[in-house]
Amino acid sequence: NAGVTQTPKFQVLKTGQSMTLQCAQDMNHEYMSWYRQDPGMGLRLIHYSVGAGITDQGEVPNGYNVSRSTTEDFPLRLLSAAPSQTSVYFCASRPTGLISTDTQYFGPGTRLTVL
Amino acid sequence: KQEVTQIPAALSVPEGENLVLNCSFTDSAIYNLQWFRQDPGKGLTSLLLIQSSQREQTSGRLNASLDKSSGRSTLYIAASQPGDSATYLCAVVGTGFQKLVFGTGTRLLVSP
Numbered sequence: 614n615a616g617v618t619q620t621p622k623f624q625v626l627k628t629g630q631s632m633t634l635q636c637a638q639d640m641n642h643e644y645m646s647w648y649r650q651d652p653g654m655g656l657r658l659i660h661y662s663v664g665a666g667i668t669d670q671g672e673v674p675n676g677y678n679v680s681r682s683t684t685e686d687f688p689l690r691l692l693s694a695a696p697s698q699t700s701v702y703f704c705a706s707r708p709t710g711l712i713s714t715d716t717q718y719f720g721p722g723t724r725l726t727v728l
Numbered sequence: 729k730q731e732v733t734q735i736p737a738a739l740s741v742p743e744g745e746n747l748v749l750n751c752s753f754t755d756s757a758i759y760n761l762q763w764f765r766q767d768p769g770k771g772l773t774s775l776l777l778i779q780s781s782q783r784e785q786t787s788g789r790l791n792a793s794l795d796k797s798s799g800r801s802t803l804y805i806a807a808s809q810p811g812d813s814a815t816y817l818c819a820v821v822g823t824g825f826q827k828l829v830f831g832t833g834t835r836l837l838v839s840p
Contacts, residue, residue, distance in 0.1 A: 654832065
């Protein structure tokens with residue numbers, strides 16, 4: 614198993630550009646989520662999905678879109694990049710969509726800089 | 729709103745010491761608490777998960793305890809090694825929402 618994979622590892626954008634961060638998992642997990650990590654603020658939830666076709670907003674969803682057409686993939690779209698979106702983005706998954714005792718598995722992260 | 733605090737923010741110890749990392753949370757209505765390790769430039773690796781009904785969990789040299797009523801957890805690392813150097817994050821899953829709420833972490837440096 615590759616676990617949770619993310620591409621790209623690094624990205625530099627100009628203000629106003631759009632892009633998609635890719636996330637995939639090969640563990641047949643129902644639950645997937647996106648977090649951003651900023652210095653001094655910890656990780657914050659952007660969007661999450663409890664299964665294919667089902668997504669919901671997290672704590673900081675503005676400026677981001679998600680979709681979940683398959684169990685394996687959960688891409689994060691930046692609609693019009695802003696400098697405030699400079700961050701490290703982590704994708705995570707866990708086996709079930711219910712609030713549970715399952716641990717979460719994290720991808721290696723995408724470091725995004727918006728100029 | 730759930731808030732998670734970790735103290736200290738940074739810790740430097742010589743190899744072989746036993747050490748304790750602290751985590752506190754403001755809302756005791758949680759499903760579980762997890763401890764993660766993050767190496768520089770890398771993702772998070774789950775170390776221990778304590779369910780709300782449990783008091784502690786152990787894995788090798790690591791022991792995590794949970795006192796839900798006081799909103800506290802500790803991660804005990806026995807006989808620390810340079811390979812333990814990393815940032816340690818605690819996170820709680822609260823009732824009613826599908827997310828982990830993270831603390832800002834404790835950066836640990838273990839010197840040979």
